[in-house]
Amino acid sequence: MKGAGIYVLLVALGLSAMLAGPAYSGTIRHDVYDSEYLALAASPAFDCVGRVDGTTSTSGFLASGTLIAPDWVLTAAHVVKGATSLDFTIGGVTYQATSWVAHSKFNADKLSAGYDIGLIRLGAPVSNINPASRYAGAAELGNVGISVGYGLTGTGLTGAVGLDGNKRAGENMVDTYYPVRNKNAAPNIILMDFDSPLSPSESSFGSSEPLPMEYLIAPGDSGGGLFADFGGGMELIGVHSFGWGILDGNPDSDYGDASGDTRVSVFNSWIDEALSGVVSGPGKSGGKGGGRPSFASADYEFGYFAVVVPEPSAIVLLLMAALGMAAWKRM
Template sequence: MRNRSFSFRWAIGFGCLFLLGTSSIQPAKAGTIRHDRPDSSYTSLAASYPAVGALTWGSYICSATLIDDNWILSAGHCLDEVGLSASDWTFDLSDSGGGVHVGAERFVNPGWTGELSDGTDIALLRLATSESTVTPATINTNPSEVGKTATHVGYGVTGTGLTGHTEPAGTKRAGQNVVDVDGNSVTGYSANILFEDFDSGAAGDNVFGSATQLDLEYLIAGGDSGGAVFMDFGAGEVVAGVHSFIASVDGNLDADYGDLAGSTRVSSYSSWITSTVAGNDPVAPELSSWLVWLVVVIGLLRTSFLRLANQKGAVRKILGIQHGNADHLANYDA
């Protein structure tokens, strides 16, 4: 890994890809692959990550990851659209045998300002219904991501490292790359961003670290925003990053060899994610009703125990026997 600082002339968020027509501001395109590997290798790898689904609203597509039975993790720029309600977003896990869910409540990280270099591009969406088939992914709390091989999963557009993005979004792919540095090594970027480059094997396409390609070397692109960066720290794979943007040193943002990608570091936001999910998950109506009945039953049991205790206390007094406080029979931990 080079111990030097870099600055990029161009950087742009890539996930909220417009599905119809083109935009004057070109989003980064999703999931470009090695030119000498079959696309089927990347789509097959994606099947190993069932918790990642497509996140759509209107004619736009991003990616997101199920992290609880009714919560998904995505990018801030995928969920910050003003003038819409949470129900305008749809999270689709049908590729994984799961369900299609609409949003119920969205939580964009309060630090998100729209500036990609700040490393605050992260958000949560609570779903209106729970997913019962697909197992949620686990979020990462380990901050030692740099230097590790990561698997990236998303639904963005594709192409090869030679052509850049050329094909439409909507197909789930996964590929691998090494997280070379964090924002501490890149001028003007937050340490909460994890960077990697799309190596071709040639020195001219290498910005960080080694120029050697991984077998399924990959770079995220438009439609991949909000998708997951998976890593294994020894106890199984966890979500270590959320796809945020691509960047280029040549000014041509087409996700070809030599371009770079930045993802929001999940370990920096694990406390916010955990507290948001725990503090905003409403009790289901049927559960609420059940809890009411439980309280009533416990109250009736406590009354019965107390009545029995008083009767026993009276008997003990008659017999001249004192044996502590019988009320402890009704003291249960909730």
């Protein structure tokens, strides 16, 4: 293995494509009906997850976010860093953001540091949807996580190939944390892999047995929510951050790939301070595109050369979707 690609889960769009284009969401098992993933996403517990549409000085993009207070959305730092405008659509209503903030330690060239977390403040409160409950414990490991978001879709065989405008949700075991630190510092990242029902070798963490609705996040899921039930209902445990082509070096969300989520429990104090106005801002932060990884940016902390690949252009994305969806339907 020469290396493993890592990509941030943000879909870049030309402005016209963004205005006309739908949201899209994660990759599923090839042997499970897509309707099951759509139905899970439609559960009331996940009404709090919405779509983020934004612009930078040069382009538009879409991502995901989770409502955590009537007028606050939790998302990834790389979603808000460098944004010039942000909208949040939830329950069929679009809310304009008035301010946003990324964690001060976020570095787009060092995603493995685990500070990929940000907040969006809405210009008006969302009154008809219950905000997510944030998990405050330390027992995420070994639980079934439910990933929810608006990313590219496909199967474990095809990888992320299509756009269809639907929110999806699926299961994955919370396999491990990263980085492994001393006992006095909690790891910031939750890692999960996309286990294949066809080959146990396509597994890097934990059991190789896939869950009934095994799933992996894909481009466009940036900032979406990872949830788990600890006995009192669904709680938000992670924020979708990046994908990782850990086995084949191609981070396309197919079987064997992995994903990283920023761990919410580690950042609850930062979130509370931001909501109360203690964190600087919260304001429109990041300048002109400062949060977008460059073509040459790399992250060495995974033990080998892990290049952050550039986000696809609108034209490439739409061509990929047209070809990929056609191939998927023929399967």
